[in-house]
Amino acid sequence: MMISSWNRPSRRMVLAGAATFSLLTAAPAVALNVRQAEQLVDSLVADINRVIASGKSESAMIRDFEGIFAQYGDVPAIARSALGPTARNISSAELRSYTSAFQGYISRKYGKRFREFIGGRIEVNGASDTGRFFTVSTTAFLRGTNPFEVTFLVTDRNGQDRFIDMLIEGVSMLGTERVEVRALLDRNRGDVAGLINDLQRSG
Amino acid sequence: MHTLIRDCRPVRWLAFVLFAALVSGCASSNTTLSPDPGDPFESTNRQIHAFNKGLDTFALRPASQVYGTLIPEPVRNGISNFADNLGLPATIINNTLQGDFGSAASNTGRFLVNTTFGLAGVFDPSTALGVPEESTDFGETLHVWGAGEGVFLELPFLGASTTRDAAGRAVDILIDPLGYVLEVPEVNYSRGSRFASGLNSRFRFTVTIDGILYESADSYAQSRIIYLQNRRFELGTSSPSVSLDEEGDLYDDFFLE
Numbered sequence: 001m002m003i004s005s006w007n008r009p010s011r012r013m014v015l016a017g018a019a020t021f022s023l024l025t026a027a028p029a030v031a032l033n034v035r036q037a038e039q040l041v042d043s044l045v046a047d048i049n050r051v052i053a054s055g056k057s058e059s060a061m062i063r064d065f066e067g068i069f070a071q072y073g074d075v076p077a078i079a080r081s082a083l084g085p086t087a088r089n090i091s092s093a094e095l096r097s098y099t100s101a102f103q104g105y106i107s108r109k110y111g112k113r114f115r116e117f118i119g120g121r122i123e124v125n126g127a128s129d130t131g132r133f134f135t136v137s138t139t140a141f142l143r144g145t146n147p148f149e150v151t152f153l154v155t156d157r158n159g160q161d162r163f164i165d166m167l168i169e170g171v172s173m174l175g176t177e178r179v180e181v182r183a184l185l186d187r188n189r190g191d192v193a194g195l196i197n198d199l200q201r202s203g
Numbered sequence: 204m205h206t207l208i209r210d211c212r213p214v215r216w217l218a219f220v221l222f223a224a225l226v227s228g229c230a231s232s233n234t235t236l237s238p239d240p241g242d243p244f245e246s247t248n249r250q251i252h253a254f255n256k257g258l259d260t261f262a263l264r265p266a267s268q269v270y271g272t273l274i275p276e277p278v279r280n281g282i283s284n285f286a287d288n289l290g291l292p293a294t295i296i297n298n299t300l301q302g303d304f305g306s307a308a309s310n311t312g313r314f315l316v317n318t319t320f321g322l323a324g325v326f327d328p329s330t331a332l333g334v335p336e337e338s339t340d341f342g343e344t345l346h347v348w349g350a351g352e353g354v355f356l357e358l359p360f361l362g363a364s365t366t367r368d369a370a371g372r373a374v375d376i377l378i379d380p381l382g383y384v385l386e387v388p389e390v391n392y393s394r395g396s397r398f399a400s401g402l403n404s405r406f407r408f409t410v411t412i413d414g415i416l417y418e419s420a421d422s423y424a425q426s427r428i429i430y431l432q433n434r435r436f437e438l439g440t441s442s443p444s445v446s447l448d449e450e451g452d453l454y455d456d457f458f459l460e
Contacts, residue, residue, distance in 0.1 A: 109414070112410065113410060113411065113414075115410075116410060116411075144276075144280075144407075146335065167432075167436075169433055169436055169437075170432050170433050170435060170436020170437070170441050171428075171429050171432045171433050171436070172432060175428055175432060176425060176428055176429060179421065179424045179425055179428050180419055180420055180421070180425065183419070183420035183421035183424060184420045186420075186421075187420055198420075202418065203418075
């Protein structure tokens with residue numbers, strides 16, 4: 001739906017090329033991590049493409065997507081970031097229960113949209129080191145729509161390579177879910193049990 | 204959504220009338236969830252959002268379902284192509300005003316090829332030939348000229364915008380050459396096709412738009428963040444990790460302390 005910027009890729013491609021060149025020449029150790037980040041997204045995208053091509057039922061696709069999200073995403077970090085400062089003030093049991101509700105909610109919400117992806121595919125364009133995170137750029141080709149850009153932010157800060165955000169034409173999943181989770185928390189007047197209950201029923 | 208909103212141009216004049224009416228006469232505000240200090244018009248914006256949402260619930264969404272169900276997809280796409288093609292002259296003016304002569308040239312080629320070989324723009328041979336539309340608007344021209352984003356606005360009928368982009372929309376109406384060239388009945392074909400194109404977008408993105416408007420806890424706040432992030436991305440003013448920077452580093456908080 002928000003595709004127009006895809007039509008002028010040249011400037012960004014030049015920048016990406018420049019970034020890749022400087023990495024290759026400056027720091028081989030970092031270049032290895034860039035490659036690892038790209039490999040992670042390669043593998044993630046291959047799994048997603050398999051689910052899209054499988055033609056399974058919606059509920060089966062949602063289950064598959066939950067597995068992919070848990071395997072490739074740093075779900076505890078994403079969930080805590082979405083919740084914000086409140087995450088520091090609740091018990092670890094409550095945090096675990098919230099994280100699990102959040103994982104299910106995300107999987108239903110995004111898994112449902114996989115139907116729009118049928119007949120489409122995602123291609124990985126390349127990765128770059130953008131400071132604290134690695135940015136892996138991909139392009140989604142869906143039927144009847146101009147190709148659009150999907151960017152993954154990858155980090156190994158929690159010990160393993162995981163993605164922590166996904167941006168579709170610049171719109172951050174983490175950013176929009178932060179807005180959503182905090183609106184739900186407001187609606188429950190700050191009560192995390194109520195928030196968990198709402199998450200379990202939404203998406 | 205941006206495209207959807209842009210496609211609804213024929214109702215713009217009405218939007219301004221209604222905007223004035225809402226701002227001057229609307230009832231007192233209901234309390235907002237978490238007021239955002241970066242959104243000084245939040246209270247008014249939320250009232251307009253509620254109005255737009257009602258309009259979607261009772262008119263736009265049902266009309267788009269009827270349109271999408273009754274009219275075959277190739278016909279709908281042809282009408283949307285026709286509407287897009289009519290928007291090109293104004294786009295070319297903006298390309299030129301931005302000093303983007305490459306895009307101005309390719310859009311001019313597009314317009315000539317699609318208007319002739321594409322049978323008045325109903326077909327889009329240019330995209331098939333590798334010349335996609337380099338879309339832009341006067342809001343982007345203002346950005347290129349150095350104008351800042353301004354503050355967030357929700358416009359009646361048109362949805363999410365900013366003070367800069369709303370001004371850009373007004374100028375886009377004034378600089379559209381077709382507005383001066385077309386007469387009745389052609390001008391009605393133009394307006395009708397743009398409206399139908401809007402319905403087509405609403406239909407095609409039913410799941411996504413319904414998710415934002417009807418399944419989120421705060422559809423106003425969702426529309427706002429989606430519009431602003433996407434617009435900054437289009438204009439090249441966003442960085443991918445901007446959402447992570449809003450409240451410090453998510454790993455610093457939890458793993459490194």
